[in-house]
Amino acid sequence: MEATFKTLLGYFCIANVVVNAFHPFSTIYSYFHESCDSTWVQFNAAGLQADLKSQLFGQHLASRIILKAVTGFMNNNNPQKPLVLSLHGWTGTGKNLASKLIANNIYKKGMDSSFVHLFVPGLNFPKEIQVEKYKSQLQHWIRGNVTACAHSMFIFDEMDKMHPGLIDSIKPFVDYYEKLDGVSYRKAMFIFLSNAGGESITQTTLDFWKSGKDREELELEDVEIALSLSVFNNKNSGLWHATLINKNLVDFFVPFLPLEYRHVIQCAMAEMKARGLSPDPDVAYKLALGISYGPEYDRFFSIPGCKMIASRLNFFIEAITIPPDSKPSVFRIRFNSPGKKG
Numbered sequence: 001m002e003a004t005f006k007t008l009l010g011y012f013c014i015a016n017v018v019v020n021a022f023h024p025f026s027t028i029y030s031y032f033h034e035s036c037d038s039t040w041v042q043f044n045a046a047g048l049q050a051d052l053k054s055q056l057f058g059q060h061l062a063s064r065i066i067l068k069a070v071t072g073f074m075n076n077n078n079p080q081k082p083l084v085l086s087l088h089g090w091t092g093t094g095k096n097l098a099s100k101l102i103a104n105n106i107y108k109k110g111m112d113s114s115f116v117h118l119f120v121p122g123l124n125f126p127k128e129i130q131v132e133k134y135k136s137q138l139q140h141w142i143r144g145n146v147t148a149c150a151h152s153m154f155i156f157d158e159m160d161k162m163h164p165g166l167i168d169s170i171k172p173f174v175d176y177y178e179k180l181d182g183v184s185y186r187k188a189m190f191i192f193l194s195n196a197g198g199e200s201i202t203q204t205t206l207d208f209w210k211s212g213k214d215r216e217e218l219e220l221e222d223v224e225i226a227l228s229l230s231v232f233n234n235k236n237s238g239l240w241h242a243t244l245i246n247k248n249l250v251d252f253f254v255p256f257l258p259l260e261y262r263h264v265i266q267c268a269m270a271e272m273k274a275r276g277l278s279p280d281p282d283v284a285y286k287l288a289l290g291i292s293y294g295p296e297y298d299r300f301f302s303i304p305g306c307k308m309i310a311s312r313l314n315f316f317i318e319a320i321t322i323p324p325d326s327k328p329s330v331f332r333i334r335f336n337s338p339g340k341k342g
């Protein structure tokens with residue numbers, strides 16, 4: 001820990017000297033201030049592939065489609081339309097995580113980039129009565145942001161809760177127009193997240209498992225037909241899909257499969273690692289056993305997906321603060337077997 005700190009400090013000092021000696025102020029400014037150029041916005045296909053493989057568990061289909069779609073789009077200097085991905089699946093299966101991995105491999109600042117925009121209807125557009133205001137606001141934002149940076153990314157969370165009028169207002173931007181009011185949207189990326197079709201994906205995955213086949217053998221075709229049918233027939237999601245799908249504006253449907261016990265274990269192990277703890281299988285088993293599984297009878301899939309793992313892990317962790325004059329605080333895992341403490 002201390003060694004790392006010293007090394008870091010060393011780098012910082014060297015960097016400082018180098019910067020002060022050779023760079024004019026403007027370069028320093030653009031070095032620290034995010035701009036829409038290759039210093040800050042550059043796609044890393046190998047990085048995306050590696051991240052999907054090592055961080056997104058149990059989603060071989062989604063990983064494959066995302067990698068193909070984003071790589072194809074980012075390597076095309078003259079796309080015909082913006083890239084529109086529609087991510088579907090049960091709660092806690094990694095839709096937001098996947099969007100984050102995409103952002104991390106395009107923007108140096110990842111989700112914190114000023115070119116990445118996340119909209120959550122319940123948060124950003126809460127009042128139905130204000131929908132007209134939101135519509136013009138949203139169009140204004142998309143226009144302003146794409147004007148500032150062609151490679152902007154817009155993520156719409158909880159798409160099934162979004163007012164149809166608002167979805168309508170996005171439609172022109174995701175269409176095949178060369179330019180709209182003098183602005184080209186063709187290099188922008190739109191990602192829609194929703195739970196629509198989750199039941200159908202779960203059913204297909206379950207049937208597949210029951211027929212004795214390996215989850216990884218599941219192909220997009222297996223999920224696609226059932227998914228599009230269920231999405232179209234769903235009262236809540238049918239509307240927005242109809243407006244976007246009928247015109248073929250969604251480029252890729254990306255199904256997220258329900259997660260199994262073994263994936264929950266993987267999530268728990270990864271979460272411990274992310275917190276700087278040494279991953280403990282015992283803790284992972286306990287965590288995975290503590291959540292509920294469905295559907296009825298089969299109990300094969302985690303109902304909250306991997307969603308509660310991070311917060312549940314807190315129960316197993318005890319922060320031990322060592323007096324301020326020694327090293328920074330250290331975390332230790334507590335085995336909370338009855339009667340024992342610490």
Ligand SMILES: Nc1ncnc2c1ncn2[C@@H]1O[C@H](COP(=O)(O)OP(=O)(O)OP(=O)(O)O)[C@@H](O)[C@H]1O
Binds near residue numbers: 094193306307308
């Ligand atoms: N397939 C996965 N692999 C690794 N971690 C996952 C996976 N799915 C979910 N997680 C973890 O679980 C938590 C919730 O995931 P995320 O927010 O991506 O779910 P979601 O699919 O967007 O769910 P919701 O539909 O409820 O919004 C995050 O901490 C995420 O890292």
Ligand SMILES: *[C@@H]1O[C@H](CO)[C@@H](O)[C@H](O)[C@H]1NC(C)=O
Binds near residue numbers: 117142
């Ligand atoms: C870009 O979008 C954000 C919302 O994510 C908004 O606050 C901002 O005003 C927009 N910028 C422009 C120039 O429109």
Ligand SMILES: [Mg+2]
Binds near residue numbers: 095096157193
């Ligand atoms: Mg989500």
